[in-house]
Amino acid sequence: MILHRDQPPEGTLRDWVDARAAEGGDAFVFSDGSGPLDWQALQREARAIAGALTAQGLSKGESVAILHPNGRAGVLAFYGVVYGGFRATMVNLAAGQDAIAYALDHCDARIALVHDSVAEVFKAARPSRLKRMKDFSATSALHSIDPQDHALLMYTSGTTGQPKGVVHTNASLLAGGWTTAVAHDLGPADRALCVLPICHINGLCVTMMGPLVSGGSVAMCTKFSASRFWAQADAMQANWFSVVPTIISHLLHSTENPSKATMARLRFGRSASSALAPDVQTAFEARFGVPIIETMGLTETAAQILSNPLPPAVRKIGSPGIAFGNEVAVLGADLKPGPPNTEGEIAVRGPNVMLEYLKNPEATKATFTQGWLRTGDLGRKDADGYLFVTGRLKELIIKGGENIAPREIDEALYAHADVIEAAAFARPCKTYGERVEAAVRVCDGSTLSNDMLIALCVEKLGRFKAPDKIHFLPELPKGPSGKIQRLKLLDLTEAA
Structure with a gap:
């Protein structure tokens, strides 16, 4: 055939x-x-x-x-x-x-x-x-x-x-x-x-x-x-x-x-x-x-x-x-x-x-x-027919009534050479409804800190979209294909 x-x-x-x-x-x-x-x-x-x-x-x-x-x-x-x-x-x-x-x-x-x-x-x-x-x-x-x-x-x-x-x-x-x-x-x-x-x-x-x-x-x-x-x-x-x-x-x-x-x-x-x-x-x-x-x-x-x-x-x-x-x-x-x-x-x-x-x-x-x-x-x-994915309906972070696509934050974090895996997610918040947090896996020997990565995000995205907290994990949860399961991160980092 x-x-x-x-x-x-x-x-x-x-x-x-x-x-x-x-x-x-x-x-x-x-x-x-x-x-x-x-x-x-x-x-x-x-x-x-x-x-x-x-x-x-x-x-x-x-x-x-x-x-x-x-x-x-x-x-x-x-x-x-x-x-x-x-x-x-x-x-x-x-x-x-x-x-x-x-x-x-x-x-x-x-x-x-x-x-x-x-x-x-x-x-x-x-x-x-x-x-x-x-x-x-x-x-x-x-x-x-x-x-x-x-x-x-x-x-x-x-x-x-x-x-x-x-x-x-x-x-x-x-x-x-x-x-x-x-x-x-x-x-x-x-x-x-x-x-x-x-x-x-x-x-x-x-x-x-x-x-x-x-x-x-x-x-x-x-x-x-x-x-x-x-x-x-x-x-x-x-x-x-x-x-x-x-x-x-x-x-x-x-x-x-x-x-x-x-x-x-x-x-x-x-x-x-x-x-x-x-x-x-x-x-x-x-x-x-x-x-x-x-x-x-x-x-x-x-x-x-x-x-x-x-x-x-x-x-x-x-x-x-x-x-x-x-x-x-x-x-x-x-x-x-x-x-x-x-x-x-x-x-x-x-x-x-x-x-x-x-x-x-x-x-x-x-x-x-x-x-x-x-x-x-x-x-x-766009006018040439190329698609640009801006977010996922179930994963959008809604902070103070404004939609924030987790992908924007992911990309800001990946801009640092020490970051191997990254995923932003929402956490319920009394002030804004939801706040931004993120989880990362960094390479061995990295000296990256919470404040350093937040500063990177502020520089690239502004204070409003930047995470309030970064969780450093040995591994981010993934599905069978290796895709990071963003929605599991809230429970995984609950006690952090």
Whole structure:
């Protein structure tokens, strides 16, 4: 099957796996030394898993829970489930027992594919109806499937309330890979370095679906390691990577450097999941000589909705870019797209948008407005079509009736070279309603103090927006992708 730049992929994931198998070539290489997995072997093993699942009497579109870390077995579990026409339910292993138990119960799965390393986690969290499948000897003819059949169920991080189960079809999941492939001009010669967990939409759609539809391959690591990142990129011959801002900051503060061969091979690095501070991006590019492409995506949109173009086209530092493969608008108070440079809620529509929230019609209805999926992010679009994210509705700090975007404060803090992680947040206050505080992680040996960082923010933002207090933490709380979970900081710093 051929990737068309001007239209989303047709068919199902099964169709695309079959097409890649017919072409041949490597699909995955792994950092754990398990050996390469070519498309023909992937097809053969995925088909076997699919046949065994079908023999269990599962209906088309039924959930199959997958509890696997990054690796060969996890890749085959995912492809085996979707190849059979079932709904791959990717369980976030870092979410904690309560969240795992909720997902396993809510998804209605009867069968789970579980890696030995997380067997005890599964045992502690599983509902009584859910069985771990170990015997794959029985087989059955596969269900017929079509593009609109369910393919993926992934739970949002649930920073407030219970997580929501995002349902993607074969069509929307493939379209998610297509938006990445089109934006980054991916082709058969490209190999993605995957260090993000495949139970997260970035790891799954960007670094797995992108190569599937473009004909490329994946270099998969078990997890991110700042000390091994460049060596892994070199050993597995990757020429692009997708990470999150915290990883870029950790690499910047690491003593490790890529080899000249690695630097020459890398076409670009990709940043997503949260805003990338301009000072961090500029410093990274100056040190390593690798262009960073800032992007934006959501679980609900099978990852990417916006991306900066590749060099030599214009990249606007501080913006996640322009729309590729979908439409992105800024909605005004009337919930209609507004004129350029007007702040409002960012919304998206296109082939990569989710089908629904599983068993939650109220949330599904509230998320869609006149065909647009509302993201909950605030922003503005300039005259060239570049989006600038100004905040998140749930994270805005409202001090004395004035809206303050935490991102402004984050970027001021990241301007200091000793700051590795930073996040501003609101604390209730009798005088102003809310006051500004922030949490940071600094590099070892730093002599930074509360007063020094507050003074930096006052210089850049003024006294009103500057934090009243800075909390120095050994680590900021993060979700499965490495995105800082800002809303957890209030409770985490309560006694400080």
